[in-house]
Amino acid sequence: MNKILNEENKTKLVEAREEMVEAAGKAAKAAKKTVETAGEKVKDAAKKTEELKSGAKNAISRAAARKPLKETVYLQYAGKEIDKDIILKRVKEVWTKQMKRKVGEMHTLTLYLKPEENKAYFVVNGDITGSVTMDLEV
Numbered sequence: 467m468n469k470i471l472n473e474e475n476k477t478k479l480v481e482a483r484e485e486m487v488e489a490a491g492k493a494a495k496a497a498k499k500t501v502e503t504a505g506e507k508v509k510d511a512a513k514k515t516e517e518l519k520s521g522a523k524n525a526i527s528r529a530a531a532r533k534p535l536k537e538t539v540y541l542q543y544a545g546k547e548i549d550k551d552i553i554l555k556r557v558k559e560v561w562t563k564q565m566k567r568k569v570g571e572m573h574t575l576t577l578y579l580k581p582e583e584n585k586a587y588f589v590v591n592g593d594i595t596g597s598v599t600m601d602l603e604v
Contacts, residue, residue, distance in 0.1 A: 543581040553586045556598035
């Protein structure tokens with residue numbers, strides 16, 4: 467009888483082992499599929515990252531290629547000519563030297579040119595006012 471029980475136990479142990487091996491195989495296949503899927507997602511994310519980096523580099527290159535407009539403005543009045551750059555230079559001098567401010571604090575600048583008075587009146591940041599004498603050229 468012991469022999470029969472041992473044979474039954476052996477058979478059950480072999481069946482249990484086979485079930486465990488089969489379950490382990492299924493788990494390994496599922497894990498492999500999960501790893502493959504994750505690997506594909508990582509590859510896709512890396513590809514998208516490279517595309518974004520390339521697009522950003524192109525945008526930066528295009529922006530760097532654009533040169534700022536060089537402008538020259540003269541006011542001509544009654545045979546006189548007034549250069550905008552000289553007026554702006556004087557306004558910045560008043561702003562920094564007399565008003566003890568930094569040029570970086572200027573966010574907006576509105577100029578009112580009055581050639582008949584030989585003056586340029588200015589408003590900085592919407593509320594700080596002043597005036598400068600304009601150089602007149604004939």
